[in-house]
Amino acid sequence: MPYIYINIILAFVISLIGTLIYRSHLISSLLCLEGMILSLFTLNALLSLNINFTLSTIVPLILLVFAACEAAVGLALLIIISNTYGLDYVQNLNLLQC
Amino acid sequence: MMYIVFIMGVLYVVGFIGFSSKPSPVYGGMSLVVSGGLGCGIIMGSGGSFLGLVVFLVYLGGMMVVFGYTIAMATEEYPETWGSNVVVLGAFLVGLLMEVFMIMWLFSGEHELMGFYFGGLEDLMVLGEEGFEYVREDYSGGASLYSYGFWFLAMAGWMLFVSIFIAIEVTRKRY
Numbered sequence: 001m002p003y004i005y006i007n008i009i010l011a012f013v014i015s016l017i018g019t020l021i022y023r024s025h026l027i028s029s030l031l032c033l034e035g036m037i038l039s040l041f042t043l044n045a046l047l048s049l050n051i052n053f054t055l056s057t058i059v060p061l062i063l064l065v066f067a068a069c070e071a072a073v074g075l076a077l078l079i080i081i082s083n084t085y086g087l088d089y090v091q092n093l094n095l096l097q098c
Numbered sequence: 099m100m101y102i103v104f105i106m107g108v109l110y111v112v113g114f115i116g117f118s119s120k121p122s123p124v125y126g127g128m129s130l131v132v133s134g135g136l137g138c139g140i141i142m143g144s145g146g147s148f149l150g151l152v153v154f155l156v157y158l159g160g161m162m163v164v165f166g167y168t169i170a171m172a173t174e175e176y177p178e179t180w181g182s183n184v185v186v187l188g189a190f191l192v193g194l195l196m197e198v199f200m201i202m203w204l205f206s207g208e209h210e211l212m213g214f215y216f217g218g219l220e221d222l223m224v225l226g227e228e229g230f231e232y233v234r235e236d237y238s239g240g241a242s243l244y245s246y247g248f249w250f251l252a253m254a255g256w257m258l259f260v261s262i263f264i265a266i267e268v269t270r271k272r273y
Contacts, residue, residue, distance in 0.1 A: 003204050004140070007107045010200060011114040011133075014193055018118030023185075027169060031117055031126045034165065035133070038157065039114070042137045049144040049236065057239025058247045060149060064156055065254040069261040071161050075168050076265040088172045 004046065012039040026081065026088040030074050037067040103143040108197065110136040115193030121186050122177030123169045127162065134158045148236040 018032035044060040078088055085092040113133030117126035134157055138150040180186050243251055 004103070004107055007111055007200065010197070011111045014111070014114050014118045014196075018120065021120070023120040025120075025123055025172075027123045027165075027172060028117075028120045028126055031123060031130055031165065032120075034161065035114055035117060035130055038130070038134055038137060038153075041153065041157070042110075042140060045141045045146055045149040045236075046144055048239065049141070049146045049149075054236075054239040055242055055246065057146075057149065057236050058243050058250060061152065061240060061243060062250055062254055064152065065258065068156070068161055069257055071164070072261050072265045073268065075164065076268040078168065078172070079269055080271065082172050087174070 002050075005043065008039050008043045008046070012036055012043070015039060022090045024089055024091070026090055026093075027078055030071070030078065033074065034067070034071060037063070037070075041067075103140060106136045106139045106143070108201065110140060111197050111200075112194065115190055115197070116180070119180065119186050119189035119193065121179050121183070122174065124173060124177055125179055127166055127169050130165075131158055131162055134162065146236045148240050152240075 015032045015035035019029050019036065022029060041060050041063055044063060045057075048054075048056045048059065081093070082088050110133055113129050113136060116129035117133075120126070134153055138153040141153065142150040178186060180190055
């Protein structure tokens with residue numbers, strides 16, 4: 001596999017680990033989610049260009065549309081949390097704690 | 099040319115490590131913007147000027163601006179940067195170590211991974227780069243979204259329309 005693809009997959013794995021590990025802020029995990037989507041877009045675009053298959057250039061564009069919808073819904077949820085608790089700290093989300 | 103793409107690829111991963119080590123979101127957003135710009139550079143190194151422009155306009159100019167405003171709303175008094183907290187610095191150094199190991203593995207000769215051979219920087223060069231191509235691939239591919247991929251277009255447009263209503267109703271707490 002060409003080296004550049006392995007580099008971008010490494011970037012995807014780093015963002016995935018960042019999404020799954022919470023620190024204090026919730027929006028940091030949303031940022032890591034956006035990073036995952038950016039790495040997927042870069043990978044798709046490079047693959048479409050290097051294989052010279054023109055029709056598959058649609059795939060990164062559609063991926064970006066879905067990413068925009070997902071970011072919008074994620075930010076709306078963050079806004080509700082910020083309205084209820086004042087900040088978006090993860091330690092505030094403890095209503096289901098036993 | 100391949101050295102430029104290689105260095106941009108390495109800095110791309112370093113930018114990813116920068117926001118994945120979870121400093122305060124202000125610095126994370128800045129790191130993601132830098133990585134987006136470098137990703138555009140990598141895509142343009144393979145001849146995709148339309149897709150690089152899409153990254154800058156749609157991704158950085160649309161989605162990251164919205165993120166930037168939201169971060170400015172939900173920020174704290176003393177933001178943590180990479181040097182002010184041991185945890186963030188440790189995560190950054192671990193990620194940097196992983197990338198350095200990747201580079202050292204790349205430069206140590208020919209390797210075989212799942213049937214593909216890689217080693218050295220020859221793969222970063224795109225053949226036939228000199229001169230103009232008769233078909234601009236990514237422009238015509240993006241334009242084919244409106245002709246061959248019209249169902250993609252219809253579904254994507256409908257999804258964007260519905261997600262506006264979703265965001266409005268979720269923010270009004272009518273889940």
